Amino acid sequence: MSSSQGRDPDRLLPTDPAERAIARELYARVAAHPIISPHGHVPVDLLVADEPFRDAAELFVSKDHYVTRLLHASGADLAPLLAPLDEADRRRAWRTLAENWHRFAGTASGYWIDEELTQVLGLDTPLTGESADLLFDAIAEKLAQPQFRPRALFRQFGIEFLATTDDPLDDLAGHDALAASGLGGRVAPTFRPDKYLDPDAVGFGDAVHALLHQTAHETTFGGYLAALESRRAYFIQRGAVSTDHGVEEPLTVDLEPSEAESLFQSVIAGRADAAGRRIFRAHMLFQMARMSVDDGLVMTVHAGVFRNHSTPTLATHGADTGHDIPVPTSFTRGLQPLLERFGLERDFHLVLFTVDETAFSRELAPLAGFYPSVYVGAPWWFLDAPDAMARFRSAVTETAGFYRTSGFIDDTRAFLSIPARHDTARRADAGFLARLVAQGRVTLAAAERIADDLVGAIPREVFKL
Structure with a gap:
């Protein structure tokens, strides 16, 4: 895209002259690189219809x-x-x-x-x-x-990979149509099973019964797991590389099969109390990790948001209308059962996102700095802003480095904002790297490689592209 008059070409870069000069060079290396967008919410039908x-x-x-x-x-x-x-x-x-x-x-x-x-x-x-x-x-x-039009902009933006977010029972016909359309870049579905795993989700019971009916499995815990596995396989056949889990609490529990069966029957019948529903959610997050070990899908967890904080707004306007609010979030104890079982599996990729900045240096960087399966997700939602990106790098890098992070994700429904958001991250990272070079903490050659990898090799590795 050609630059329009009136925008500072050095926007978001450091104001210190020495750092700015380095940042300009680093940003120039990656400004026009293809966009890899492995997590977002642009509907596939936008590109299929091309209206x-x-x-x-x-x-x-x-x-x-x-x-x-x-x-x-x-x-x-x-x-x-x-x-x-x-x-x-x-x-x-x-x-x-x-x-x-x-x-x-x-x-x-x-x-x-x-x-x-x-x-x-x-x-x-x-x-x-x-x-x-x-x-x-x-x-x-x-x-x-x-x-x-959407497809022309897709090409103009230089999108190499774009992930949508999809219901497990979606037939993915839009993805099939798009794959045959000659679009250029790759558009892949993402398996988002929250309403099938959370007993407190609106319509949970109906969703589970629909899942079991569509996959012709019995109403047992084993049948329920097999149904989810079959839908994951369906997504993989159509190009999916990851699953996405939006949880308020990143808690996992490993139950014995008999306990899980009893709890499942209680939950599906609507008899489980709040404590039982919480344990069920935690066990299903554990099961999602087990399935990712088995089928290779990258597991992303977006944790720590109180959904639909305003009950009157929810009643009037529905969910996803701007009243979700972050809460303090802890990962270390809650994920220990999951990581105890699967954390050392070399082909298991677990990407952890948070909107609690205190967790970056306290928990996520140390976890990613030990477990080969764990990656720190990029600043997300309320944190995908220039200053927060710089704080993220400062909080994570000294413990986990750059290569234990996910690469940028734009997490957007606003299609036209995709290049703006990725450009923001590239400028912010160029500025952070420039400071390290100016302080003698990394060489310019190392910073150049890191700048390249942050927009290419790193997201490709993390999301198995």
Whole structure:
């Protein structure tokens, strides 16, 4: 993508002149490297249908919970932001963002939107209440052009690998269609079984019965495990490389088969108390690791988020509408049963993500610095921002180095933000490496190799690409 006027080419790089010069060189090495995106939420149907994006509201407001949550905190009503009914409503949603744009100064989402407007869409007009309608129309004109349809942008962004997030019972027909379409880069499904493993998930019982029915397995714990294994095999046949587990508590428990059978029957019948449901979740996380050892899927755990913190918002607008909040998270004791059994398995890859920054240096780096199976996941969700990325490197590197981390993941539904987010990580890492070079802690040659590997060899190794 060609740079648009008005953006500082040294943005996010260090301000110290010596470090900035080194960072420029390191960033230039990787700026145009292909994007590897092994965890995200872009729906495969977006690329299969290849329909033009509708307008600015769809791109930057209604599908972006980073945006809607801060607008809501600033007094805006969520309903017209999340589900605008017609063009007039969508224009008003965009205008709401424009009129509150000053509130996004210094935020990661504000930076990404600036990048998308200038670097992807080539628009330099500052976003304000006065310019909202002008920009809404200018964006619509851009989106009507063939080069701004999803597949064209996929190629323009230089995406080599993109993972979606998929329900275990999805037939993955969209992935089959895309694989035959000649897209260029690889798009793979990701096995996300949370609602089939957590008795407290909405619709858990119905989900388990649907799983057993579709796979023709009996309502026993053994049948339940076999059903999950068969669906994992189905995903692998269609190119999946990983599973994803969104848990509040990274707890694992190894139960005897008879205990597991009894607990399963109690859970599926709705008789298990809160303690029993917690143990069941923990045992199923353990079982997911066992299955990954058997079938080779990389296991990613995104832990430590209190989902749907606002009950009124959940009732009115549903889940995934911006009211998930991080909680303190501990891994060492909770994962010990899992790591005791599987942690030394050489082909087992366990990638641990957190939004509790205190866990990086206290637990995750030490775990990844010993267990060959464990990798520290990149800054995620509330932490995928420049300063947090620098804190992550400082917290992890002295114990685990660079090569026990996952490589960047963008974790996004906002398709146009993918290159902005990866570019942010490349600039932040270039700045961190430049400081190490300037301080004489690593050589320039070593930093150059690390910069290359952070966007290529490392994510390929971790996700077995």
